[in-house]
Amino acid sequence: MLFPTHLVAGAVLGAYTRLSVAWLVVGAALPDLLDKPLATLGVTTLYHTVGHSALFGVVVLAAAFVDRAAVAVAVGWVSHVLLDAAHVVVNGRPLDALFLLWPVAVPPAPLALAPIPFVQQYLWSPSFLLEVGIWLGAGVVLVRRRRAYRSRPESGR
Numbered sequence: 001m002l003f004p005t006h007l008v009a010g011a012v013l014g015a016y017t018r019l020s021v022a023w024l025v026v027g028a029a030l031p032d033l034l035d036k037p038l039a040t041l042g043v044t045t046l047y048h049t050v051g052h053s054a055l056f057g058v059v060v061l062a063a064a065f066v067d068r069a070a071v072a073v074a075v076g077w078v079s080h081v082l083l084d085a086a087h088v089v090v091n092g093r094p095l096d097a098l099f100l101l102w103p104v105a106v107p108p109a110p111l112a113l114a115p116i117p118f119v120q121q122y123l124w125s126p127s128f129l130l131e132v133g134i135w136l137g138a139g140v141v142l143v144r145r146r147r148a149y150r151s152r153p154e155s156g157r
């Protein structure tokens with residue numbers, strides 16, 4: 001999925017939980033903030049490695065026992081990797097979801113595209129259309145939350 005979609009998904013989770021939206025968004029950004037630079041700098045050969053791995057997830061989920069901010073980061077992180085896994089499955093590349101098991105297993109023939117070429121091949125794919133749906137759903141959530149906020153008796157309206 002595109003990076004902004006992960007941020008929006010984290011924010012939407014904040015509308016349905018009592019977790020910090022800011023920390024949810026940090027967690028939703030974390031996998032790409034770790035892995036995109038590593039691949040861009042040539043440290044890794046794939047764009048889904050450390051930050052997208054279930055092994056890293058063990059660390060993130062263990063940290064969730066520390067405090068509520070860490071719980072929000074963990075929930076945001078889980079949303080990111082689940083959306084990325086859904087993205088490759090929806091686009092007909094289910095074996096690419098093996099990124100979840102990195103470094104134990106790796107996708108046999110990943111796209112391994114840099115961010116700009118990735119976006120170019122991604123536009124109008126089935127997963128891209130799914131993302132458009134996520135953005136529309138997020139818009140509905142925002143409008144409903146705003147209306148609910150404005151209709152509260154203490155809001156002065």
Ligand SMILES: [Zn+2]
Binds near residue numbers: 001031032052
């Ligand atoms: Zn990602």
